Amino acid sequence: MPDRSSEALCVAVTGASGALGQALLRRWHQRGARLIALCHGDAPLALQDPEGRPIPLRQVRWQVGEEAALEPLLREVDVLVINHGVNVRGDCGADATACSLEVNALSAWRLLELFAAVARRREDGRRAEVWVNTSEAEIQPALSPLYEVSKRLLGQLLSLRAPELASRLRLRRLVLGPFRSALNPIGVMGADWVAGQILLQADWDWGLIIVTPNPLTYVLMPLASLGRWAYVSLLRRA
Numbered sequence: 001m002p003d004r005s006s007e008a009l010c011v012a013v014t015g016a017s018g019a020l021g022q023a024l025l026r027r028w029h030q031r032g033a034r035l036i037a038l039c040h041g042d043a044p045l046a047l048q049d050p051e052g053r054p055i056p057l058r059q060v061r062w063q064v065g066e067e068a069a070l071e072p073l074l075r076e077v078d079v080l081v082i083n084h085g086v087n088v089r090g091d092c093g094a095d096a097t098a099c100s101l102e103v104n105a106l107s108a109w110r111l112l113e114l115f116a117a118v119a120r121r122r123e124d125g126r127r128a129e130v131w132v133n134t135s136e137a138e139i140q141p142a143l144s145p146l147y148e149v150s151k152r153l154l155g156q157l158l159s160l161r162a163p164e165l166a167s168r169l170r171l172r173r174l175v176l177g178p179f180r181s182a183l184n185p186i187g188v189m190g191a192d193w194v195a196g197q198i199l200l201q202a203d204w205d206w207g208l209i210i211v212t213p214n215p216l217t218y219v220l221m222p223l224a225s226l227g228r229w230a231y232v233s234l235l236r237r238a
């Protein structure tokens with residue numbers, strides 16, 4: 001993780017009012033981070049620590065398609081967690097397709113590129129981090145065709161752009177199995193436990209962070225990442 005021993009890290013999380021977004025913000029608060037909650041909705045976000053005290057955070061409204069408006073804010077961010085997502089389940093219509101691609105894949109990719117551009121212009125010498133929550137649906141069925149298509153696209157885009165972006169940013173891919181949330185009410189894991197495991201693996205400086213009860217993912221995801229890396233490296237022009 002970025003080293004700022006004398007100052008609190010500034011952490012921004014998209015999808016902040018969702019189950020994992022809130023859990024990550026609480027965990028980062030325990031580590032003394034300055035928090036920015038990026039929310040697409042209007043509802044005020046109020047979080048409390050385990051003792052019931054309010055957690056200080058700055059809530060910023062953003063919209064898919066208007067990522068560029070976040071540029072000034074991103075200049076002060078050390079760790080950006082791209083976590084927002086939507087699951088239209090069995091809906092395979094044109095609107096659901098557009099929404100899934102925009103929210104799950106394209107807005108995340110635009111934020112990634114924007115943050116990399118901001119990181120390149122940084123003059124303080126600090127290396128920023130971006131964590132991209134792609135999901136186990138990158139390589140496993142999720143019983144939701146558009147969720148799988150859009151998350152796979154995000155995963156592929158991340159693999160495609162990683163070699164170039166990694167020179168400016170520390171990239172971490174979050175590959176998570178089912179946890180309980182509005183997006184997946186029957187998930188087997190708890191969002192808070194998942195958030196704890198994510199931060200633990202980030203402490204170990206792992207770029208591929210996997211949290212799932214499915215043992216196959218621990219085998220298939222590194223293989224898929226390696227295969228994509230080899231393919232992109234072979235074909236990529238300098």
Ligand SMILES: NC(=O)c1ccc[n+]([C@@H]2O[C@H](COP(=O)([O-])OP(=O)(O)OC[C@H]3O[C@@H](n4cnc5c(N)ncnc54)[C@H](OP(=O)(O)O)[C@@H]3O)[C@@H](O)[C@H]2O)c1
Pocket residue numbers: 014015016017018019020021038039040041063064083084085086103133134135136137175176177178179180181182183184187191
């Ligand atoms: N739950 C699972 O089983 C599971 C498994 C693997 C990966 N994931 C991924 O984990 C991430 C967090 O999901 P979650 O399970 O915590 O779900 P969640 O509670 O539904 O949170 C998702 C959040 O994404 C934001 N969002 C939704 N629609 C949006 C839109 N149109 N534009 C911008 N933001 C939008 C919302 O936060 P704001 O209102 O604050 O913007 C929403 O609360 C997602 O990327 C999801 O795909 C989930």
